[in-house]
Amino acid sequence: MVISQTNSNSFSLLGGIFAYTKFGSTPSLIGSFAVGSAMLLSSMRIRDGMEYGYEGAVASSIALVIPTLRRTIKARLPIPATVCALATASTAYYVQALSDIKRHAI
Secondary structure (H helix, E strand, O other): OHHHHHHHHHHHHHHHHHHHHHHOOHHHHHHHHHHHHHHHHHHHHHHOOOOOHHHHHHHHHHHHHHHHHHHHHHHOOHHHHHHHHHHHHHHHHHHHHHHHHHHHHO
16 A cells, blocks of 8 residues: 555645745645655655654654645645645554554554
8 A cells, every 4th residue: 555655645746836836835845845754764764664664654644634634624725635635545544554553563
């Protein structure tokens, strides 16, 4: 399911670029690249079987849900809504995957 994280990563970057070009929001651009980079790192760690990949995926997905949910409620634009939906789905998936891994490790 690294694909979900990669899609959220792409939409995160696109959302930040969109916010910067439309509204001149430098914090959105910087935040989207920071979260996108964390998602990319998590995806690579999961793919390579390294530790803390799933934890990073959960954290970066949650870090993306919060501001995009606020933006979706405030602006009602399709890009923040899409990013929020993907980040929410990604969060749910990685929480479940992490729970399964922890359960099987015992």
